[in-house]
Amino acid sequence: MDYQTLLNIIEKDLETFEHEGKVADYIPELAFVPGDKFGMHLHCINQQDYSIGDSEEKFSIQSISKVFSLALAKMHKTKIWHRVDVEPSGNPFNSLTQLEMEAGIPRNPFINSGALVISDILLSCLKNPKEELLEFVRHLAQDDDIYYDEEVAISEKKHGYRNVALVNYMKALGNINNDVDDILDFYFYQCSIAMSCSQLAKAFMMFANSGKNIGTQERILKPKSIKRINAIMQTCGFYDEAGEFSFRVGLPGKSGVGGGIVAIHPHHYTVAVWSPKLNPNGNSEKGMRALEELTSLTGLSIF
């Protein structure tokens, strides 16, 4: 069966998919997104594209951006792993509890505390962090039509009390160097990046192509760094639901509270899905189901 037929089957199967998911509203601007949006885009290593639904519509990528910021920090050959660990947290993405017991060293770079440390690292090594991050993502996707959604960034800035607490707490514990307001500003902007499923699938191809841009074959990261980032996606990409995602889908991936999920099958394909209604762990309910169907129908998981 070809991929397009497969995606059409998934779209039909999920038309009547009932679930309790809810659109995120703790960032007020995200609550305006219609909950019935659904898009999916699959990008193959041979650069063929397949899609269904709202796959060209941009949405807030939120925590998916944590993979881009980690990759950018690695590109600058910065030392990271003494300040952020690589263990699953088994806790919600915005949890404060582990930080005290673990001396301000976040469990991994894909929970908020870890991403805030990566933001701190990027502020220290980049001249124009916002511009350079956006340029990096545009370059990965080979697409300049990617931008920060200022309204989402400002909305989160007004309500991001937990992130304010996390970064201040880590500063008190000695794991933050820059001014906390500068870090928060950069972090909220990186989370507000707006991209479509099709742009995300293309941007993530670097992680499925051993660190090379698929279009130009230019090397961006070493295979060793890609191995490590993919491993962290596998074990930590879905917070306290990383085990469930592995169990059901069987691919490394990353989710965001905008309802997006990107997953990769190294040397085969990348796939991005968007459905804004989230389960209680902050992962897209229908998106997870769509990816589970994809790997179950094809057998194309990494396991």
Ligand SMILES: NC(=O)CC[C@H](N)C(=O)O
């Ligand atoms: N899981 C997410 O997507 C969370 C990102 C969001 N910007 C936050 O910090 O709460």
